[in-house]
Amino acid sequence: MENIKRWINVGGALLIIIALLTGCNDDFMERYPTTSVTEEVFFSNISDLKTYTDGFYGSLSSPIADIGTDNLAHHNSGSTIDQMMRGGITAQNAAVWNWSSLRNINFFLKNYGKVKNAKVEEVNHYVGIAKFFRARFYIDKINLYHDVPWYGNTLGTADTEALHKKQDSRTLVVDSIMADLEFAVAHIKPDGHKSTVTKWAALAQLAQFALEEGTYRKYHTYLGLKDTYKGFLERAVSASEKIMTEGGFQISKTGGVDRAYRDLFISQNLQANPETILFIDYDKDLNRRRNTHTVLDYEWALSQTLMESYLMKDGSRFTNQADYKTKDVNEIFINRDPRLEQTFMKPGFKPVNAASPHRLKPTLGGYNQIKFYPEVTDMISWEASYTDAFVFRYAEVLLIFAEAKAELGILNNQSDLDKSINLLRARVAMPNMTINEVSGPVDPILKSYYNNVEGGNTGLILEIRRERRVELACEGHRYRDVFRWEVGERLADQQQGMYVKALGPMDVTGDGTVDIAILESAKNTEPISHLTEEQLKNITLYYLKDGNGNNTSIYLENGHQGHIMFTIARDKKKEFVKPKYYYYPIANSEMVLQGSNLVQTLGWE
Template sequence: MMKNSLKNRLFHYAGTTVLILLVSCSKFDAYLDKAESGGMTEEEVFSNYRQTERFLAQVYGTGLTIDWVGGNLWSFSYDGATDNGYCHYRYWPSPKFVYDGNLTPANNPIDQWADLYAAIRRVNMFLEKIDGLPVSSSNTEEVAGKSRMKGEAFFLRAWFYAELFKRYGGVPLISKVLQVDEDLNIPRATADEIIGFIVEDCDRAASLLPEEYSSKDLGRATAGAALALKSRMLLYAASPLHNPDNDRQKWERAAKAAQDVITMGIYQLHGSFKDVLHTRQSPEIIFQHTANYEDQLRNNLMPSQGGFSIVQPTQELVDAFEMTDGKLYNESDLYDPQQPYANRDPRLAMTVVYNLHPWRGFPIETFEGGLDGLNGSGDNYTRTGYYLAKTLDENGSLTPIWRPGSHFFVYIRYAEILLNYAEAKNESLESPDPSVYDAINQVRARTGVNMPPLPAGLNKADMRARIHNERRVELAFESHRFWDIRRWRIGEQVLKSVQGMRITRAGSEWNYERFPLENRYYKNMYDLFPIPQSEINRNSKLVQNPGYN
């Protein structure tokens, strides 16, 4: 059989309705280019175990993005586009465009439609070829590896469709490599159809993947990662955005999926909330990016430490951290307005740098006139009265000695699964049962946090409010709040404005004053992203999300 260069056949392998995917994949496809580049043909790659393994590794590398603050898009922060954070940078793509009324089908700087379909095309190609990969029955490593790689591919396809679903809801469902002579005008699948496909791929992946790897294979998807992704997406599907009639069976399925991860018995909470995002191996980490994102310090440290402080916590987030008696600040006798950060949930000090908060033994001055104060001269000084602590490794530094520290982006960790279970189980019942309390109290009782258990006798609505708040403080600046606001459909309530804290000193007396920082604009239509207008123009069967026409 004559070997044809994949470069000469790319137009027969379009994986979605857009041909611009071929441009977005150009660097990746150079690997399968038999021209002067010295690359390899499709047949050569998928007839060699090591080359096939390398192909799959590139699917990971090109398809998985870093969503932390100041990540792949350095001036964008998902939490900075919520009531958790404020980004003073107005450079493209600042979070401001998400809440200033300018999100349109032709203007969405964080759109990922083309990139995600490009990744799906690569996975579909892999899945079509993997069964034909020749391995010797006597080579147990390759026999097991072939099965494992197939499971990884199912997981990755589920992951990419999950990312599409979070953004757009129902999308065209493409499970094979399309040819250019096929009808590329493909309608959107329903939300239920997309979720069903994701669940099926997660189940396939879980059946083929190991529960854990040796250190040399850390970062690969595991059976637990597949089941955890299933848990997350069934929770999204059960939420008000996609379940307006509140079908309790959807909540029950989500609770069961989270329970399946819990009963695996291989995950537990990390001993340190402060360090869980800065370790390569932990029983809490279910799925994690393999790269150490060294720019995290530069992008988000305070100016006195050499950083740009791209995203800054808001007063609303600070207020969400309870007092040590388990009550909010405005309900607790422990709250002292002259010492507003005393007697707080320990996670506050591990998430937010507030006035005189020690950083590497140095007290950070966020008061007016302080070294990192509210009215500091320059773009990098706080506008909210706060700086970011979470996601920043305090063992790293920019000055006087540069040490990048450890910043491994965690996609899924066990605390999320416990909170997924608590939320889904609570919504499936008339009133919360002991298992709901147990799941959320495990998160609160983590070593070094030790927050009191929730009070007994909460009704369903009260428990819902506590779970929502627990997700907010536990998962702050891990990008969850952005999607939670949308799936809960609360954007119009919580994204009207944000506040900061102005701190002044007169002698030995401190004054703390909340002040309005920024008005924001949000409509429920923003709960789903607009489908890019370029895709609507190419595909006659695509229907735009409501409100964007």
């Protein structure tokens, strides 16, 4: 029984499940007294199907940072992948997997056929929603473990053989995921509130997964699946193109060049936004809230390599400038892609609840994130934000279309760029990407960063990856992107924060007045000895060594000047072991359960 509970959570009565789903649904309780609730009477009409599938939406999430990736300079709390790369995760201490949400979905799929006097298309709409969520469940599982057992039915305590079976192949599970998503696309209605799954959300999920699986198979050649990657990329193209031609979505430009991009992520009404495909509807009056103020100087800051990815306003590369590595936090924003200062905090940024501009903390690196940071005072506290959150937005669909075609080698004309990448650039008045431009000399920095990209369209693929990194920064995509492109070593790189020209005082708010100073230690105050008493009173001091002469959490790249770097990254280096660290180990406690036929995850044997 312990094996069953831990694998699929079959314990518990239907009454508990329905109570959780229905909450205060008075109509339900009037029809069926609590003492007589059974699966036979619950699955009797369309309203019951809606009630049950509404319970699946709690699994939706919308990240506000790229934790554990090269988009962050430093994260105080670390991440699972950080622990893994430092040897802190083993099969002995790995978390056990949880299959309870799959059990709930399969329970629905077992019982929906009991509905009476309903149109087939009405029933299939909700079946499609259930299969949409089952596909998402399994996408997460294969991303973690590669091979997992596929369960398409609800299991009971007597199903011993199925409960104890070994993993199914990635091919079988992926084919099953695709079948679920194809059913969802074919049967879920195209209309409806954008906080519910529509045909367009199902197509977006299909396009996203097809791109991920296609590129995963193309670049992870050790899997022996490279010969099958093209079909997935072709489906990514056709699914995204259908959204583009029939979905009626548009890139939002409300707010103009200086506001349109940032406003997407602090909106209280994504239902009205033409870019929204699926969103999570947070609401002040209903007390549905989340944390977004934590993006600013709380746990993390953004990285030098992300900052360098943004182009100049004229479309040229920031990294083409001879002094690009030595520009300080005031200089990096000059003549750049407007998305940079709508994602990174520019000196002079003043939070809505502050009387003066925010002073950055060099201990996190200095490149503060403002994307998602709210502009309403009562949202600037714990679990207080009621800004809506994207699950799928149209910009990602355009990026999927461009990348899939580029990886297939069939993005050969300017019109493909004009109806995808260039719509994103137009929002912020950036010059168009052109076929001639990307057919020219390849950016050597991008080429070294993604050194496994080959072929005549290398420049195109690399520039689309740049655009994807910039447009989707901090939205939780970067981790999967780095993994599917098979460049996990980028996560082991020692990331850098802002450039510091010399120890001593610095103006980090852009007003010409010194705000902070970085000193070697409290004993070495010579760099600030020229400051007036008033200046010293208003300055915030940071040290590279504490009172006992021990290293603090940061150091400078070249001793007394250079980029901010992090002591933990230097003293406890990360190593990305391929292919092992692309996957998570199965906990030993699962492997040794009576009757278990599981085999350990690839690389962890």
